[in-house]
Amino acid sequence: MSARRKRQSLLARRPAPDIGFVLELSALTRPIGVRQVRRQQLRHIIEVAQLRNVQLQVVSPDRETHAGLDGPFVLLESQERRQLAYIEGQGGSFFISEQPRLGNLFGEYGILRAQSLSPEASVKLIEEVAESV
Structure with missing residues (x-):
């Protein structure tokens, strides 16, 4: 749990780092855990996505393939x-x-971001997912 808190503190660090995420919709809709907890997690993702230093995008659910x-x-x-x-x-981890x-x-x-929904459309989609959970 402390490792997760340490990672989350990065979002509030000063000077604020520029952070960008691209997520698959399936990571947001996979029914793991209790509905109430999933809804809270999705709302937390929305809060993070609205920080000035964060760009969050969801891969368009209409894409068959992406980068x-x-x-x-x-x-x-x-x-x-x-x-x-x-x-x-699963085979390990490494730096390049x-x-x-x-x-x-x-x-x-860069290509993956171009293939994804805009940050605004991504937040709207995550809000819709949170409402349906």
Whole structure:
């Protein structure tokens, strides 16, 4: 639990980091847990999405394919402008710091954002999902 709180404190850190997320709709609609808790989680996601330093987008539910189908990844940029990517899966986790793979992941993220709903439309969709839970 303390690791989760530590990650969440990042959202309120000063100076505020620029944070962007792209989520699959299925991650928001999967019926895991009690309905009331799922609804609270969705409302929390909406609150986070409305922070000035956060961009949250949902992949359009109409898309059959998108640039993120190879799996999740995290893109990072340090204060010194050093870029890294972090990939975690069942086979382990690792950082990518070398080109061309690093540049490819940053490119894939840009494409994925273009293939997703706008932040405003994403929040509206998450609100609809929360109401239906």
